[in-house]
Amino acid sequence: MKNEIKLFEDFLVQKELKYTSRREIILEIFLKTERHMSPDELYDLVKKKDSGIGFATVYRTLKLIKEAGLGREVDFGDGKKRFEHCFEHKHHDHLICIKCGKALEVADDRIEKLQEALVKRHKFNPVHHRLEIFGYCKDCDKKPPRQGGGQGG
Amino acid sequence: MKNEIKLFEDFLVQKELKYTSRREIILEIFLKTERHMSPDELYDLVKKKDSGIGFATVYRTLKLIKEAGLGREVDFGDGKKRFEHCFEHKHHDHLICIKCGKALEVADDRIEKLQEALVKRHKFNPVHHRLEIFGYCKDCDKKPPRQGGGQGG
DNA sequence: CTGACTGCAAACCCTTTGCACTAAA
DNA sequence: TTTAGTGCAAAGGGTTTGCAGTCAG
Numbered sequence: 382m383k384n385e386i387k388l389f390e391d392f393l394v395q396k397e398l399k400y401t402s403r404r405e406i407i408l409e410i411f412l413k414t415e416r417h418m419s420p421d422e423l424y425d426l427v428k429k430k431d432s433g434i435g436f437a438t439v440y441r442t443l444k445l446i447k448e449a450g451l452g453r454e455v456d457f458g459d460g461k462k463r464f465e466h467c468f469e470h471k472h473h474d475h476l477i478c479i480k481c482g483k484a485l486e487v488a489d490d491r492i493e494k495l496q497e498a499l500v501k502r503h504k505f506n507p508v509h510h511r512l513e514i515f516g517y518c519k520d521c522d523k524k525p526p527r528q529g530g531g532q533g534g
Numbered sequence: 535m536k537n538e539i540k541l542f543e544d545f546l547v548q549k550e551l552k553y554t555s556r557r558e559i560i561l562e563i564f565l566k567t568e569r570h571m572s573p574d575e576l577y578d579l580v581k582k583k584d585s586g587i588g589f590a591t592v593y594r595t596l597k598l599i600k601e602a603g604l605g606r607e608v609d610f611g612d613g614k615k616r617f618e619h620c621f622e623h624k625h626h627d628h629l630i631c632i633k634c635g636k637a638l639e640v641a642d643d644r645i646e647k648l649q650e651a652l653v654k655r656h657k658f659n660p661v662h663h664r665l666e667i668f669g670y671c672k673d674c675d676k677k678p679p680r681q682g683g684g685q686g687g
Numbered sequence: 688c689t690g691a692c693t694g695c696a697a698a699c700c701c702t703t704t705g706c707a708c709t710a711a712a
Numbered sequence: 713t714t715t716a717g718t719g720c721a722a723a724g725g726g727t728t729t730g731c732a733g734t735c736a737g
Contacts, residue, residue, distance in 0.1 A: 436720090437703075437720080462701080496645065514658065516658055552736055691734100691735085691737100698728080700728095
């Protein structure tokens with residue numbers, strides 16, 4: 382993790398920005414938390430270490446972290462931004478439980494390969510992609526909510 | 535399309551709701567427009583037919599359309615809701631151009647199959663999923679913006 | 688008639704921004 | 713000292729909701 386922190390510092394220096402203690406706290410907590418966090422969740426965690434930090438700083442720092450390539454934005458369809466760090470994580474897809482909200486990270490090389498072929502067929506130049514599968518995780522699947530037998534697809 | 539309109543009417547009747555002319559106008563325009571529309575785009579189109587329709591009605595009707603299974607929500611990461619209709623459309627993925635914003639619909643059975651296997655391996659019970667690939671479409675790829683050679687991964 | 692539908696505008700939620708003060712370099 | 717960083721609160725942008733009038737059944 383030291384590595385990532387150094388990387389962030391270099392990133393800031395290069396952009397003639399400053400490496401402050403608040404940015405460090407936010408980055409550290411962001412990196413060490415293995416969860417897909419919304420800004421307010423990160424804010425709550427960060428407040429425990431430095432109660433003076435404001436919401437705006439969390440947002441602004443998250444933006445910098447993203448620019449530095451240490452985090453990426455994910456979207457779980459709940460109307461908020463969510464972020465995951467790229468520290469010790471390669472590209473992966475998500476299985477998102479619509480009951481408990483947890484997101485499992487999964488990877489499948491064969492799917493990636495087929496995606497590459499797919500974009501090639503369409504002469505599309507990909508920059509990034511995301512695959513998200515929504516449903517019930519194995520814990521929640523034991524008792525899925527049933528109302529009218531609703532069936533999606 | 536007549537079929538879908540009938541389906542919507544039945545859906546409303548079954549829920550003891552009313553089939554109104556405004557709902558009909560909104561549904562018709564939604565179905566006949568082959569684009570991924572945000573509520574405000576649909577609102578603009580709908581206003582041309584019935585200038586008295588309000589924003590709220592568009593939102594509320596879109597929600598009903600979704601419930602009726604005639605539309606689904608998609609997310610192109612631009613901070614707004616977007617909808618596509620399910621009329622004469624099977625499941626598909628999206629290639630979204632980050633320059634011009636157009637979304638190409640694509641389908642690949644082998645990817646779908648691998649996804650099924652993937653969730654099975656994780657004992658995950660899928661309800662729906664989405665695959666979105668962001669990048670440059672073949673028209674925009676001729677002159678992609680280059681700044682610092684940014685590389686996502 | 689009854690109860691759902693509607694437009695309007697205000698409320699909401701999350702995110703961003705302007706300002707005056709603070710802290711890196 | 714110089715310039716960026718910061719908290720606060722207000723502003724923004726998109727979406728939802730409460731209300732009183734309207735309309736379908």
